[in-house]
Amino acid sequence: MNQKNDSKDAAFDVVIVGGGMVGAALCALLANAGMHVALVEAQNTPLLPATLKLTQPTPRVSALTPVSQRLLTWLNAWPAMVSARVTPYHAMHVWDGEGSGEIRFSADEAGVLVLGHIVENDVTLAALNAQIAGHPKVSRINGARVEALQTTATGRWLELNNGRKLHAPLVVAADGARSALRALAEIEVSEDDMGQHAVVTTVRCETPHAGTARQVFLAGEPLAFLPLTVAGDDHYCSIVWSTTPDRAKALCELSADALGAALGNAFEHRLGQVEVRGSTHRFPLVQRHAREYVQPHLALVGDAAHSIHPLAGQGVNLGLIDAAVLAEEVIQAWRRGAPWGDERILTRYERRRRGDNAAMLGLMKGFKLLFGAQNPALTLARNVGMSGMNRLVPIKRVLMRQATGERGRLPTSCR
Numbered sequence: 489m490n491q492k493n494d495s496k497d498a499a500f501d502v503v504i505v506g507g508g509m510v511g512a513a514l515c516a517l518l519a520n521a522g523m524h525v526a527l528v529e530a531q532n533t534p535l536l537p538a539t540l541k542l543t544q545p546t547p548r549v550s551a552l553t554p555v556s557q558r559l560l561t562w563l564n565a566w567p568a569m570v571s572a573r574v575t576p577y578h579a580m581h582v583w584d585g586e587g588s589g590e591i592r593f594s595a596d597e598a599g600v601l602v603l604g605h606i607v608e609n610d611v612t613l614a615a616l617n618a619q620i621a622g623h624p625k626v627s628r629i630n631g632a633r634v635e636a637l638q639t640t641a642t643g644r645w646l647e648l649n650n651g652r653k654l655h656a657p658l659v660v661a662a663d664g665a666r667s668a669l670r671a672l673a674e675i676e677v678s679e680d681d682m683g684q685h686a687v688v689t690t691v692r693c694e695t696p697h698a699g700t701a702r703q704v705f706l707a708g709e710p711l712a713f714l715p716l717t718v719a720g721d722d723h724y725c726s727i728v729w730s731t732t733p734d735r736a737k738a739l740c741e742l743s744a745d746a747l748g749a750a751l752g753n754a755f756e757h758r759l760g761q762v763e764v765r766g767s768t769h770r771f772p773l774v775q776r777h778a779r780e781y782v783q784p785h786l787a788l789v790g791d792a793a794h795s796i797h798p799l800a801g802q803g804v805n806l807g808l809i810d811a812a813v814l815a816e817e818v819i820q821a822w823r824r825g826a827p828w829g830d831e832r833i834l835t836r837y838e839r840r841r842r843g844d845n846a847a848m849l850g851l852m853k854g855f856k857l858l859f860g861a862q863n864p865a866l867t868l869a870r871n872v873g874m875s876g877m878n879r880l881v882p883i884k885r886v887l888m889r890q891a892t893g894e895r896g897r898l899p900t901s902c903r
């Protein structure tokens with residue numbers, strides 16, 4: 489199959505729609521195995537390490553687990569990320585702003601080197617794009633959107649808004665939470681509006697972050713200060729404050745000084761005075777789960793399959809494992825000459841991923857309900873439970889293995 493065909497119609501082994509972190513990782517996995525891949529992305533120009541602006545951190549960050557780090561290392565993206573900016577964290581501290589409950593985790597207790605890294609999404613994406621830029625097995629189609637989807641006996645046709653038509657035995661939706669391809673495939677989604685918006689910005693604090701990710705629960709509103717080291721300065725933090733839509737709007741309208749004061753107060757000045765150093769954005773928090781991840785010749789990955797409350801920083805970590813598992817199943821089938829777009833092959837991917845993703849979505853909902861409870865008995869139980877658990881190292885170790893992504897049978901690229 490000629491992936492470099494510049495005529496209007498072209499055939500590939502796999503077409504991926506959406507070149508975010510998950511789509512780009514999937515593209516690199518498949519292309520490195522020798523499959524011909526087309527990557528269709530709505531943005532005009534792909535981010536590359538050389539085009540990153542690193543003077544100020546960008547406000548969208550992710551807490552990447554060691555499992556994600558291993559996948560990014562397998563893809564050879566990690567070294568470029570380290571050269572750009574990644575901030576390891578060795579400890580986590582979570583407390584209840586409504587009481588005395590708290591829990592602390594450390595890498596030492598969990599028996600690992602780091603609990604994870606805070607990384608700007610642009611840094612991850614640029615490093616992944618560098619791996620697929622100029623790859624002989626990849627055709628990148630920028631500035632294009634999918635307009636129509638048709639089924640054939642051997643695969644799917646995609647029609648793009650630039651008039652191009654692409655055919656493949658497998659098309660993958662990696663086009664995010666509001667996936668257009670998922671809608672074209674008429675896959676239903678269960679939606680759970682969490683009644684919150686996440687406010688994100690970057691701050692510099694009076695006290696260094698000491699490689700610790702911190703989160704306080706303020707009546708069910710998690711406020712996270714995630715450590716960032718910028719050119720050796722370890723006073724920076726990335727903020728994620730999940731709060732009511734009205735309050736989020738009001739916070740975004742504050743002056744930088746007033747927002748810094750509001751953040752400092754809400755965070756009980758645990759890191760001293762807070763100075764806002766970046767732009768402020770807000771995102772509505774809606775948990776979504778696709779009713780099916782696969783159809784004949786079609787699969788969903790990442791936020792197109794599930795979007796999750798950011799309070800435990802799991803979204804892209806789950807999406808990267810989706811990409812690794814789907815790639816593993818598809819490459820195995822392709823290598824043995826089996827039809828890799830066949831629903832039986834794709835169902836193996838869904839079986840391996842749905843349970844893990846569903847469990848994490850349920851857990852986030854439970855956390856939000858538990859920490860949002862105003863009932864005094866529940867508040868007491870929550871505080872006693874948190875502090876009691878803090879003293880139980882074996883239980884904490886199990887929790888840490890979950891949080892660091894070490895769950896279930898991981899694909900080879902993540903081990």
Ligand SMILES: Cc1cc2nc3c(=O)[nH]c(=O)nc-3n(C[C@H](O)[C@H](O)[C@H](O)COP(=O)(O)OP(=O)(O)OC[C@H]3O[C@@H](n4cnc5c(N)ncnc54)[C@H](O)[C@@H]3O)c2cc1C
Binds near residue numbers: 551664667803
């Ligand atoms: C405030 C906040 C904090 C978060 N923190 C964390 C965290 O700490 N850890 C974590 O793991 N996750 C976190 N997440 C979640 C994480 O950001 C997402 O899970 C992740 O970005 C999803 O990646 P994706 O590649 O699946 O989708 P996206 O990042 O949404 O990428 C989709 C891509 O598809 C393209 N596209 C869209 N529509 C089309 C179309 N029709 N045709 C072609 N291309 C299209 C887009 O341009 C984009 O490039 C957070 C989310 C929020 C909102």
